[in-house]
Amino acid sequence: MNPVPRLEAAEIHVVRLPLVSPFTTSFGTQTHKEAVLVCLRSDGTTGWGESTAMPDPFYSYETNTTVCQVLRLYLLPVLLAATDLTPMDAPHLFRRVRGHPMAKAAAENALWDLWARRNDVPLFAALGGMARRIPSGISIGLQDSPERLLAAVADACAAGYHRVKIKIKRGQDEALVREVRRSFPALPLMVDANADYTPADFPLLQRLDDFNLMMMEQPLAEGDLFQHARLQARLRTPVCLDESIGTLSDAEAAHALGSCRVINIKQGRVGGLQAARAIAAFGLGHGLDVWSGGMLETGIGRAVNLHLQTLPGFSLPGDTSATARYFGEDIVDRPVELDADGFIGIPPGPGSGVAIVPDRLRRFCVGHEVITP
Ligand SMILES: [Mg+2]
Structure with a gap:
């Protein structure tokens, strides 16, 4: 599989979707899903990743705010400066940042999706x-x-x-x-x-x-x-x-x-x-x-x-x-x-196999920023 020569831009999207019904665990009740998404762009192909952090530090110490900050200041600039990238490089590139696994995973997942799509293979393969x-x-x-x-x-x-x-x-x-x-x-x-x-x-x-x-x-x-x-x-x-x-x-x-x-x-x-x-x-x-x-x-x-x-x-x-x-x-x-x-069934097609619906992304978006090299 070919590496990604370079990234042209990275985007952070924060979305907030209503849940069909509230979800309650021993640490609280959620009525909405607020998620940080990462989009990586290279030569007309995009790869997407999602952080599993929550707005509050109840499941883990990370929050959507810390995820955005660590992505913006540390992880995405490192990816944007790199050449000939594969997702296997991500842990090494991110090693200076202690902890923050959910922020790292969001960026790494986007790179996996982008790399698989550029090579026209499904993510599972x-x-x-x-x-x-x-x-x-x-x-x-x-x-x-x-x-x-x-x-x-x-x-x-x-x-x-x-x-x-x-x-x-x-x-x-x-x-x-x-x-x-x-x-x-x-x-x-x-x-x-x-x-x-x-x-x-x-x-x-x-x-x-x-x-x-x-x-x-x-x-x-x-x-x-x-x-x-x-x-x-x-x-x-x-x-x-x-x-x-x-x-x-x-x-x-x-x-x-x-x-x-x-x-x-x-x-x-x-x-x-x-x-x-x-x-x-x-x-x-x-x-x-x-x-x-x-x-x-x-x-x-x-x-x-x-x-x-x-x-x-x-x-x-x-x-x-x-x-x-x-x-x-x-x-x-x-x-x-x-x-x-x-x-x-596994979604068919290259990468993760799912496609963003731009209109819905816009409607549920509560934050968006673009980071360039
Ligand atoms: Mg559990």
Whole structure:
């Protein structure tokens, strides 16, 4: 594949899309999706990337404001100054910037898309993945009542999702899980606490072992691999780490300590597709199950997550579900749709396979800047 000789311009777009229904987790409720997009231009071809950061530093320390600043001042100028670029160069070019993986991933994703489009290959092939459909899972936020939760789970089952994840937090956990399990005894079911519990909650978390869960995602604090290892030793249910895994080294440490048996890879959280691919390969080689999480991405990030899941190592259904669950109108065509058997096809064509709809981008845009060499 040929490198990108040089970039003519980079753009930062901030979009704000209304969600079809509010999404609630242990750290708060979202009514809109606000996302930072990166567009890279070279010789009439454009590549797009999306940051998974949120407006507030609740899931991670990055925010849309820090992402824009790090892109504007550091990452995009470095890309604009480089020649003969491939996406594999991005981690090296970005190495002076500590942390800020979501900003790095947005720029790296745009370079992957641009590079694949210029070489007329689909993103999954550029990544080394297989042409295959992706089994879809669903993530259901905290609901106002147990009845609403049961109705949402019933809808997910009817739609054909391959597994259902429900969010839990302290005070909204054991009774809810019991209700869901009683109504859906054979459902592939898991819970996600988004780091809401502490070691004082071990007795409660151990009681969740009774409900035959596929896994328990991120029960404890992000930085606490030690306590996750103590918890995993007390549980039959596999622990899955999400927020705790920021790098391949984190995955290696978690495996060595016995902190988890499953990893939720969000490529945005780990700094991009190359890092995600390395963690998936580590999981495959060390008996860890791996799947791809979601951050309510627009169609740009949603397509990237689909391509990523064609790689070896992604052994469980991820959180990529139909666009219509989240958005009335997305900024790209085509929307992600579920086949009747709960699988999603990879968008066809070069790069990510999705196309920006300019009118919708304009309508949902709340910020735009152009950066030139
Ligand atoms: Mg999670």
